[in-house]
Amino acid sequence: MCKSRRAVMASRPTSRSCSGNTASNSSSSSSSSVASNASSSASLVALRNSLLALRNSRQETPTLYPFSEISAVTNKFVASSSRRCSLRGKDVVVFRRPFRGDPAALPARLVAVCRSHHSSLVRLLGASLAGGTIYLVYEHSPGAPLADCLRNPRNPKFTPLSSWTSRIQVAADLAQGLDYIHHHSATIHNCIKASNILVIEPHFRAKICHFGAADLAGDILAKTNADADKEAAAADAEISPLSSPSRKLKRSDSRRMKIEGTRGYMAPELLAGGNISWRSDVYALGVVLLELLSGEEPIKHRFDERHNNFHRVSLIETAREAIGPAEYSAEKERRGRVRHWVDRRLRDSYPVEAAEHLIRVALRCVEAEAAARPDMTWVAGKISKIFLDSKSWEEKLSVPTEFSVSFAPR
Template structure:
């Protein structure tokens, strides 16, 4: 049957050319895979180009924010203007030497401390301290020197102190750190941050306590405040060669003379600075500042984190009409007595009674015992018996990983379905 031209075209249609131009190119592989051809349309290539430009700009912005800034030496006029001549509302209750303000367009926190160092050496010390950056440290922005005081400026980080999280005077039965993983996360951040301060920054913190630890949301990560303040204020003198060897080996040289001593006050008596309950015995006896005293203070903070109690408490005995001091270290040692004195079940019962009850017994007892033992190693009376922060950070990291495994085993499964249809 003959067909006209119109019928022939209708029975055998040809594809219409697309308005969008397309390109194809062969893709070869040096291996034994077959040769393939990939095609892209011009519209999709423009979309990919736009997405790549957006991701590149975002990555550059993130990289720019992560780069360290040049440390700043502020003038006292800037500090005075930002704090209303030091009359602004103080940052912490009961303290008149800390302010939150806006300084050069940044939300900052200023701390005032006595200055005992050499003003000529301050720029060099500031440059050395500002080279250190860690996620567990509050960022240092700069300093200002005026008279016999130094004003240390830090970047403001939202959050609450560890002391406020553990002991809320308005509601003692509530704590945001109500899970075991939140507390072991804080312990791991503190151990890694102090290990970085000692072995990578080469400075001494000298202010480790629960009120100097900032807990941030939403994942309850911890940040150490006052990083570098002791070195910038001149509380830590320049180390000798013997102490440099001690810092490199992590051991205490018995032949090296004690040099990190606190400065004497004008009256000739040794001026002891620190918080009660966190000061190592050697600080109370001779005033030697060292990394081992930082380790001691960290051990107290770890015990405080586990129990929720203060380092020192005073109780009044109604019968004896006397006041008794209760030490957190002593109660922890009583709870973790050696196994020969009691059975394993009795020891775990004591540990459960000692650990903060607001955790509701929902934690691995073995991990809690291990963390108590690590903390008690840190608070040894003899400074030479305390471990260095590399050992402490490794132990705490292992306890954290074991706790993650425990969390996976007790987590409620969500990958199951329930059918209520009739059979």
């Protein structure tokens, strides 16, 4: 009996010890679970905060800057109509242009333009109005104008866009950006040209500058007259089956806008005093596409020794001569002309069929009749297809990395 009682007494501490270990393990497991839950909660909070910050940054209210602040940071625009500067801690570029709109409508229009975000557009941050001038504040995007990339007077034989894929990438970015302007922002650009396009390294992506400038400056006014809307809709239905932006736009000052336009990029209807429209944007883009392909300016004047005078050479005309009527031109001859016309700095390293297709798209854009020009959705789709075909062509040319070549004797 005593022995049994001693055995029981001896066993009690062991039982307590096991109980203590179990409690300790339970406590450790519980604290680990709490720590894990706390960590997960912290991660969720951090994720929520980052998403809120992203949403707030994208919905940032555009700023109407006081003119005194703009004047101070730009040094009153001495000897320049644009100025890169630091404004409220941001690296920006400020442009000025004549204002012809309604000052009371500016805040609402500014909010509408600043809500638009696209990777191919330089973002507008705000504006300032003083007298008859509007000052537009854009984010600074590091890059070089497309015109300088294609035509550097210091080194005409060099171009950073020396590969076919870099040029077709720029073309795709421009088409998608302008398609966004027309169909998602319900406005037009009105100043598409090579000097208003930035090429950004290292991947040679393109951004369109001055988005919203024509709208905010009052160059473009929405037609509020119901009869005018019906007339424009009927005209669109008669001349083209293609879709067009729902908003009808007109030019506020035909003669003045004609003077401000850039020769070579202006559609024939603008030269004749007609109204600006999304079709005139398409025309200008077509000219830029031809520049990308050839590296040449839209218009050049060459000296004719035979007649002892200068004659005007249009890039559109030379492109049409290179393509020629398909039904009257043998494929081999036509592709020979295309190779001769395309920028020689590409060193003949590009898919000729893709180049020919892009020339044809560009020539559709620069049709003399505005009604014959396609809308940007069609253009962007065609260029995207050419881009994908060009990437496939590039992949076929690349050397497989799994193979090695040895020239050593066996």
